[in-house]
Amino acid sequence: MKEHRWFSKTADLQIEHIDGVGGRLRLFYLESLADSDVVYKHLLPLLKKCDLSHITIHDIEQQIGVTPDERLYNEEQVIESLIRGGIYIHLDHAEYGVYFPSDGTQDRQINSPEIETNILGPQNSFVEELNVNLSLIRKYIVSPRLLHERIVIGETAPAEIALLYMDGIANEENVQTLRQRVQELVVESVVDSSMLAQYIKDNEYSVFPQLMMTQRPDRTVAGLLQGQVALLVQGSPFAILGPVTFIQLFQATEDSYFRWSIASFLRLLRAWAVLLALLLTPTYVAVLTYHYEIIPADLLISLAQSRSRVPFPPIMEAILLEGIIELLREAGARLPTKIGQTIGIVGGIVIGQAIVQAGFTSNILIIIVALGALSSFSSPNYILGAAIRVLRFPIILLAGFWGGFGIAIGMSWLLTHLIRQTSLGRPYLHPVYPLRIMDIKDSLIRMPISFFGIRPQIFQPKDDVRFDPSRGKMTEDIDD
Structure with a gap:
């Protein structure tokens, strides 16, 4: 192999020469990606023991223990193998070279999720390595029905995408829609799942998430078993799930681990918190500007x-x-963790007290704004919480211009917008619009586990039945 022009200025390309009478044997690898110990402690000692004057490429394959699947016949295959962290073995005048797998990159250790934290349930999260993320999912779903398709996109920096779905459960239309949207992308690169989600969502002008981003393998597995389709991106610790509904964004993975009554209470609390985040400050503005007569005298x-x-x-x-x-929230998020927490607490107290004493605002508004900000953080989906905080400002403006009528206009527009939204072509407000009574059992309320024998119809699964509720548990005493 001649040193390709792509690697002519690559300082980490290493070439090890092993001279022989009949030709020249060389090993190529990128030291930033491959494990150099494999070269110096395994391959070189093995190859130097061979009779290089009569060695053939077939002898090398047998000596180092690789299969014919590892043969490389052209420069494109060689370049790809080096970028994957492999070692390329080349013998002059041989019809092909040999690829020896090796990965010397350091992967991040699997830790607890930092964003979607739970008290109950599994405590592991995805990492930036695609194969590790696939293994996490396969540990939960030990079944050949879990299908995995590999898609490569990106013109300048190709990225590997894994498309996952359950055979016999996922609707083929959902799978084909997601597959087609990914395959037809013509982009320079995809660095993270969030970028891919922006490329393939139904309405790029909406502030609401139309695909679910999750850091948790158990949530991804639950979605796959319901009939959703998942995407994993090499280098990203987040999975994409679709289709998704607006109501699902209020549901936390932990809800499945609580009893149904507690889970229902928490979901209703989150929905109430979102309404508070949207309407609390606008209501204050509208009442004090136009409707002060409704305020009690005291x-x-x-x-x-x-x-x-x-x-x-x-x-x-x-x-x-x-x-x-x-501003305080953004500053706290961008600063290092310990400093950010200090800025958030001290900054809020100091600035809040100072702004009241200076006469720029009232004590009551500080309480209302603090409650609204706290409510916006109760959403288990970070992107939904960010969307609520953005929408709060135009509703405040409407309340300041037209009072309660302005709030009604803003909420009507918001409801109309949500009704028109779709996720992979499926209705975003399901099961409220269109109304599906059977799917309300797992919406803003969660019924007992015996009601979950049928999969949600929003995903149009091929196999509707999860289990037979009548045989799902035995209530009799063992002595009866």
């Missing part, structure tokens, strides 16, 4: 005293405080 006195020194109208006061809260 509370009106407290509000008047609290706002007596505030020079701004309620809309400017609310926008100012909401902006400060978002």
Whole structure:
């Protein structure tokens, strides 16, 4: 093999020469990717023991123990093998070369999820290595029905994508839709799953997530068993699940590990928190600007005293405080962990106290904004929480311009937008719109486990039946 032009300025390309009477034997590898110990402690000692004057490429295969599947016949195959971290063995005048697998890169250890934290259930998360993520899923689904398709996309920096689905459960239309959207992408590169999700979602102008990003293998497995399709990207610790519904974004993986009554309470609490995050500050602005007559007299006195020194109208006061809260949140997220926590706590207390004493805002609005910010963080889906925080600002503006009527306009537009959304062509507001009574058992409420004998119809699974509820458990005493 001649040194290819792609590697002419690659400092980490290493070439080991083993001279022989009948020709020249060389080993090529990238030291940043391959394990050099394999070269110096395994391959070189084995090859130097051979009679290089009469050695053939077939003898090399037998000596190092590789199969005919590892043969490389052209430069493109050689380049790909080197980039994968392998070692290429070349013998002059041989019709092909040999690829020896080796991976010297350091993988991140499997840890607990940092974003989707749970108290109950498994405590492992995906990492940046695709094969490790596949192995995590296969440890849960020990079945040949779990199918894996390999797709490579990217013109400049190709990335490997794994398409996963359950044979006999996943609807072929969902699989084909996702497969086609990925295969038809013409992009420079895909670095992370979040980038891929932006490329293939139904409506790129919507702020709401139309595909679910998850860091948890158990959530991915639960989706696959329901009939969803999953995508994994090499180099990304997140999986993509689709199709997905708006109501599923309120569901945490931990809900499946709680009793049905506790899980239902938590889901309703999250939905209520999202409404608070959207409407609490706009309601304050609308009431103080246009509808102060609905405020009880005792509370009106407290509000008047609290706002007596505030020079701004309620809309400017609310926008100012909401902006400060978002600034503190963003600063805390970008700083190192320990410093970020300190900035979030100390900054919130110091700035909040100072801004009240300076007369820029009232105590009551600080309480309302803090409750709204806290409510927005209750969503188990980070992207949904970010969308709620963004939507809060236009609703505040509508409330400041038109009061309660403006809030009604904003919420009507929001509901209309959600009704029109789809995920891989499936209705986003399922099972509320269109109404599917059978699927309400696992929506904002979660019924007992005996109700889950049928898979959700939103995914249109080939096999609807999970199990027979009548045979799912034995309630009789063993002595009866």
